[in-house]
Amino acid sequence: MVSMNGVLLISFLLLAVGIAGVLIRRNALVILMCVELMLNAANLNFVAAARHSGTVNGQAFALLVMGFAAAEVAVGLALVVALYRRRDTVSVDKIDLLKG
Amino acid sequence: MENALAFIGRNFFLIFGLMAVGAAVAMVFSKSAVHSVLSFLFAMLSIAGCYLSLQAEFVGVAQILVYAGGIVVLFLFVVMLVELTRFKEAGGIFHVQTPWAVVAVLGACAVFIYVFRGLIFDPASKDALVLKPELAQGLDVASQNAQAVSRGLFAEYLLPFEILSVILLVALVAAVAIAKQERA
Numbered sequence: 129m130v131s132m133n134g135v136l137l138i139s140f141l142l143l144a145v146g147i148a149g150v151l152i153r154r155n156a157l158v159i160l161m162c163v164e165l166m167l168n169a170a171n172l173n174f175v176a177a178a179r180h181s182g183t184v185n186g187q188a189f190a191l192l193v194m195g196f197a198a199a200e201v202a203v204g205l206a207l208v209v210a211l212y213r214r215r216d217t218v219s220v221d222k223i224d225l226l227k228g
Numbered sequence: 229m230e231n232a233l234a235f236i237g238r239n240f241f242l243i244f245g246l247m248a249v250g251a252a253v254a255m256v257f258s259k260s261a262v263h264s265v266l267s268f269l270f271a272m273l274s275i276a277g278c279y280l281s282l283q284a285e286f287v288g289v290a291q292i293l294v295y296a297g298g299i300v301v302l303f304l305f306v307v308m309l310v311e312l313t314r315f316k317e318a319g320g321i322f323h324v325q326t327p328w329a330v331v332a333v334l335g336a337c338a339v340f341i342y343v344f345r346g347l348i349f350d351p352a353s354k355d356a357l358v359l360k361p362e363l364a365q366g367l368d369v370a371s372q373n374a375q376a377v378s379r380g381l382f383a384e385y386l387l388p389f390e391i392l393s394v395i396l397l398v399a400l401v402a403a404v405a406i407a408k409q410e411r412a
Contacts, residue, residue, distance in 0.1 A: 130240075130241040130281060130282060133344075134241060134242050134245065135241070135245075135282075136344060137245075138241075138242070138245030138246070138248070138249065138278070140340050141245075141249045141252075142248060142249060142252055142271075142275075143336075144333050144336055144337065145249065145252040145253055145255075145256060146252070147329075147332060147333060147336060148256060148329050148330075148332075148333045149252075149255070149256035151326075151328060151329030151332060151333075152256065152326055152329045153256065155261065157261055157264070157265075157303065157306060157307065157310070158255070158256070158261065158264050160303075161255060161264060161265070161268045161303065162255075162256065164268070164295075164299065165252055165255070165268070165271065168271075168272070168275050168295075171275075171287075172275065172278060172279075175278075175279055175282050175284045175287055176282055178284065179282045179283060179284065183380075184373075184376040184377050184379070184380040185380055185384070185385075187284050187286065187287050187373075187376075187377050187380070188377055188380035188381045188384070188385050189385070190284070190287050191286075191287060191290060191377065191381060192381075192385065192388055192389065192392055194287075194290060194291065194294050194295075195294075195392045195395075195396060196392065196395065197294075197299070198294055198298060198299060198396070198399075199395050199396050199398075199399035200399075201299050201302060201303075202302070202399045202400065202402075202403040203399050203402050203403055203406070205302055205303070205306045205403070206402070206403035206404075206406040206407040207406055208306055208310065209306060209309060209310070209406075209407045210406050210407055212309070212310045218310055
């Protein structure tokens with residue numbers, strides 16, 4: 129028996145670790161992985177809500193979110209590769225062209 | 229032995245969830261990018277186990293296919309292309325932003341506990357949100373689950389599904405166009 133409390137707690141912990149990772153790490157690759165982790169935390173809630181309500185709407189939406197995450201990762205990793213080619217770095221601290 | 233197995237069976241979700249959280253922490257705090265990616269893979273597989281224990285078999289298998297099969301491989305390819313050993317994050321992985329990260333996470337924890345304090349600390353309301361298996365009839369067998377999900381996806385959510393396919397196509401073209409630029 130899975131309680132909703134447990135699902136909410138696990139999903140919140142995943143989200144908190146993801147936020148902490150985005151704020152702490154300066155490596156663009158790790159930041160992208162942390163964003164994926166946060167999307168997964170949201171997905172977990174969708175699936176739990178689908179299970180709780182007895183409908184499949186949450187599961188269908190979780191699949192859609194998975195597709196969007198894949199698209200996001202493809203574009204994000206292409207940006208990282210382009211960045212590495214042009215500026216020879218993947219540290220987000222070194223990308224300060226717009227800094228006034 | 230049987231007691232241990234029964235305990236694991238009862239707490240399947242929590243075990244996999246805690247494994248996912250542990251792998252996520254390892255992902256954030258490991259110095260090498262390859263170790264980060266491997267911890268990410270472990271976290272994604274654990275989350276797939278969580279989906280399975282929530283009787284979402286199709287989503288769980290799709291999670292394994294999409295994340296473990298696709299996204300982790302993409303990340304590993306980029307780690308291979310980008311010579312990460314040259315950019316050790318100076319001064320370890322802790323930086324100027326860290327106090328703000330701690331403040332943000334603590335604030336999020338406080339908000340979470342404030343919102344859900346009734347659910348977490350009040351034993352009386354504990355079964356208010358307990359998942360009801362009798363509501364999920366028709367979701368309990370894998371083939372039925374796939375049927376139900378596809379009915380939702382192709383009937384009720386057909387337009388979002390088609391929009392998603394267009395977005396994936398746009399992302400494919402954009403990824404090629406961005407990564408293909410010549411060195412300036």
